[in-house]
Amino acid sequence: MTTDPTTVERTNWAGNVTFSAARFHGPTSVPELQRIVAGARAVRTLGSGHSFNRIADTAGDLVSVSGLPTVLELDSAAGQVKVSAGTRYGELGRFLQRQGFALHNTGSLPHISVAGASATGTHGSGVGNGNLATIVSAIEIVGPGGDLVSLSRRADGEPFNGMVLALGALGVMTSLTLEVVPTFDIRQDVFEELNATTLDEHFQEIMASGYSVSVFTDWTTPGRYQVWRKSRVDAFTGTDDFFGGIPAAVDVNPVPGMPGENATAQLGVPGPWNERLPHFRLEFTPSSGDELQAEYLLPLAQAAAARQALEEISSLIAPVLMISEFRAIAGDDLWISPSHRQDSVAFHFTFRPDPVALAPVTAAIEAALAPFGARPHWGKVFATAPEVLDTLYPRMDDFRGLLRTYDPAGKFRNELVERLIRV
Numbered sequence: 001m002t003t004d005p006t007t008v009e010r011t012n013w014a015g016n017v018t019f020s021a022a023r024f025h026g027p028t029s030v031p032e033l034q035r036i037v038a039g040a041r042a043v044r045t046l047g048s049g050h051s052f053n054r055i056a057d058t059a060g061d062l063v064s065v066s067g068l069p070t071v072l073e074l075d076s077a078a079g080q081v082k083v084s085a086g087t088r089y090g091e092l093g094r095f096l097q098r099q100g101f102a103l104h105n106t107g108s109l110p111h112i113s114v115a116g117a118s119a120t121g122t123h124g125s126g127v128g129n130g131n132l133a134t135i136v137s138a139i140e141i142v143g144p145g146g147d148l149v150s151l152s153r154r155a156d157g158e159p160f161n162g163m164v165l166a167l168g169a170l171g172v173m174t175s176l177t178l179e180v181v182p183t184f185d186i187r188q189d190v191f192e193e194l195n196a197t198t199l200d201e202h203f204q205e206i207m208a209s210g211y212s213v214s215v216f217t218d219w220t221t222p223g224r225y226q227v228w229r230k231s232r233v234d235a236f237t238g239t240d241d242f243f244g245g246i247p248a249a250v251d252v253n254p255v256p257g258m259p260g261e262n263a264t265a266q267l268g269v270p271g272p273w274n275e276r277l278p279h280f281r282l283e284f285t286p287s288s289g290d291e292l293q294a295e296y297l298l299p300l301a302q303a304a305a306a307r308q309a310l311e312e313i314s315s316l317i318a319p320v321l322m323i324s325e326f327r328a329i330a331g332d333d334l335w336i337s338p339s340h341r342q343d344s345v346a347f348h349f350t351f352r353p354d355p356v357a358l359a360p361v362t363a364a365i366e367a368a369l370a371p372f373g374a375r376p377h378w379g380k381v382f383a384t385a386p387e388v389l390d391t392l393y394p395r396m397d398d399f400r401g402l403l404r405t406y407d408p409a410g411k412f413r414n415e416l417v418e419r420l421i422r423v
């Protein structure tokens, strides 16, 4: 089969980025992908297009991996699954659940691709859960000459920590091998009307109260927070008495005004991990669909102080906001991971899609969170200066070295990568 460029989306999921590629490619085999890469001067890879900035964009050749042959190979003895790069977590979750296995965590939506999520450090929540790139043990990647290279934690050692979460700048991943665990069931309980003082006093305890915990607020009612507690059924010891919060009486949606049925089941009803860890269900549009997102990670120990700093500018945030979410992510060793070497809290913002109204608000949020060393989510809207990023990532120089070694001519670097990483 030959490439079908019409299958490749021209915009990102949110519609705020129109890709500026001169050529679009939808290869249906790895050799075809290799030929495209070998013959191109500048290449970027598109996963499922759920990033909110120009991270996937290029003026050259944009290659979608979604048409490559599906690979879903479980090695149950080794506790690993090999997947094609464009596999969406929703499909992978169903496959693993049928075989009695699970991923350690998921993001809020099952629609995104495994490669795209790993490339940006996409995360879920849980004080013991690293981001989704932390379970990648091997990748196959097409390098600048069109060569297919196998890289793994075992063979490549420490540099592998710079290779998985690499913003698409090392080449086109065709497959990833992920560590899996035996399947488990989760129950999801929602508590409303937690007050800010209690939240600040017990922030880490609340984040550790379940396997994966999210706190939501719209910042209009500073004293009222909603908590989604996702607990492993086999370790559940919770009660309905939750730091003064009131158990929700019906299924709710994280985004106010959106239907509860689009969200995964709540009210303490047990279900498999893949139907409870994401907030949104695969068969519905996640979130609102008409939005822009920003998110910043900083040390979990500073969560209460950072929340208070944000509350001081809540009258700026609230008018352009749909919903905010706070999550916990375990520290990791990945070189440019936003949770690099620190147990983190993530402050997330789902905004109305108005970039002009948004710019001063994200600037104010970045100023408020700067004293806490806030690292922006690579796949969302941010304006953090490159020289600030350098101070936030102690391994940034090593990452630059990796890019120079593997892609000396910069075939896989785009404007965003050049500007922020400064290879």
Ligand SMILES: Cc1cc2nc3c(=O)[nH]c(=O)nc-3n(C[C@H](O)[C@H](O)[C@H](O)COP(=O)(O)OP(=O)(O)OC[C@H]3O[C@@H](n4cnc5c(N)ncnc54)[C@H](O)[C@@H]3O)c2cc1C
Residues within 6 Å of the ligand: 013, 044, 045, 046, 047, 048, 049, 050, 051, 052, 055, 056, 065, 085, 086, 106, 107, 108, 109, 112, 113, 114, 115, 116, 117, 118, 119, 120, 121, 122, 123, 124, 167, 168, 169, 171, 172, 173, 174, 286, 287, 293, 377, 379, 380
């Ligand atoms: C509704 C919604 C909810 C979200 N929820 C969360 C959340 O819960 N947690 C969170 O952390 N983030 C979340 N995000 C952000 C999202 O997870 C990231 O932007 C993620 O990168 C999207 O994956 P993707 O497959 O769409 O990648 P894309 O946006 O297509 O690409 C992202 C990057 O990955 C690179 N890439 C993609 N495929 C490959 C490949 N095969 N080889 C090499 N590089 C590749 C691209 O070049 C680009 O640099 C959310 C986004 C949306 C729209």
